[in-house]
Amino acid sequence: MLKEKTVIVTGGAKGIGRAMALKFAENGANIVLNYRSSIPDDLISEIEDKGVKCVAYQADVSNFEQALSLVETAVSNFKTIDVLVNNAGITKDTLLMRMNENDFDSVLEVNLKSVFNMVKHTSKVMLKQKSGSIINMSSVVGVAGNIGQANYAASKAGIIGFTKTAARELASRGITCNAIAPGFIQTAMTDVLSDKVKESVLDGIPLKRFGKPEEVAELAVFLAKNKYITGQVINIDGGMVM
Numbered sequence: 665m666l667k668e669k670t671v672i673v674t675g676g677a678k679g680i681g682r683a684m685a686l687k688f689a690e691n692g693a694n695i696v697l698n699y700r701s702s703i704p705d706d707l708i709s710e711i712e713d714k715g716v717k718c719v720a721y722q723a724d725v726s727n728f729e730q731a732l733s734l735v736e737t738a739v740s741n742f743k744t745i746d747v748l749v750n751n752a753g754i755t756k757d758t759l760l761m762r763m764n765e766n767d768f769d770s771v772l773e774v775n776l777k778s779v780f781n782m783v784k785h786t787s788k789v790m791l792k793q794k795s796g797s798i799i800n801m802s803s804v805v806g807v808a809g810n811i812g813q814a815n816y817a818a819s820k821a822g823i824i825g826f827t828k829t830a831a832r833e834l835a836s837r838g839i840t841c842n843a844i845a846p847g848f849i850q851t852a853m854t855d856v857l858s859d860k861v862k863e864s865v866l867d868g869i870p871l872k873r874f875g876k877p878e879e880v881a882e883l884a885v886f887l888a889k890n891k892y893i894t895g896q897v898i899n900i901d902g903g904m905v906m
């Protein structure tokens with residue numbers, strides 16, 4: 665069902681984005697792999713070994729023009745854009761008392777403005793096609809809040825409102841838009857947390873383990889294939905928030 669479809673993954677060089685690119689490739693989709701700073705030497709060949717094409721494109725997706733270039737690159741290489749995964753994200757955690765204006769603005773720009781940029785440009789292509797699937801990476805923190813993450817929580821909650829609105833606006837043209845809200849997934853983003861923080865997070869996870877990037881990728885592929893789920897926020901968190 666995803667064979668020869670085109671999937672854009674933003675922030676696809678590592679962590680959940682990397683796992684998503686590999687999982688969509690396993691399902692036969694061609695990949696447009698966006699990265700910001702660098703890409704591991706063997707990642708493109710690892711993706712293409714699955715029998716698909718992969719185009720890597722460096723862009724800061726929080727920048728409106730660079731996001732447009734990324735979308736144009738996808739169209740010039742593959743003609744259609746069938747799935748957009750807005751995965752790029754950062755954290756700048758600190759208590760509100762210590763959070764400065766730049767900590768707030770930069771997290772909102774990268775996590776939320778990038779979603780607007782990418783959906784704005786990609787939806788034009790999907791509207792013409794009368795099909796497409798948009799998947800936005802939110803977080804359980806956007807649903808429940810978290811100490812030290814006012815900026816991140818605001819960006820991820822913003823993604824939820826944005827997702828529901830885009831789902832309503834784009835539905836009549838056969839385009840679905842959903843958000844994934846992971847709990848604690850083992851990546852570079854969570855590796856930086858202290859053992860003490862990790863232990864206390866683990867205490868609050870009924871399934872008593874952290875999630876794997878591949879598990880999130882499987883959910884993204886499921887959402888991309890399904891044509892009757894839209895406007896939803898799907899938690900994948902071992903039961904952390906229920």
Ligand code: NAP
Pocket residue numbers: 674675676677678679680681698699700701702723724725726750751752753754774778801802803804845846847848849850851852853854
């Ligand atoms: P990660 O390992 O830190 O990877 C994030 C990726 O985003 C990196 O490849 C990074 O590239 C890229 N990126 C950052 N800013 C960008 C920009 N302006 N333009 C393009 N790419 C950019 O994080 P992750 O854990 O895989 O997280 C992926 C997504 O899931 C994020 O949206 C995150 O908020 C969300 N999430 C993660 C967890 C978790 O537990 N890990 C939980 C909930 C939600 P550079 O390294 O080059 O900057």
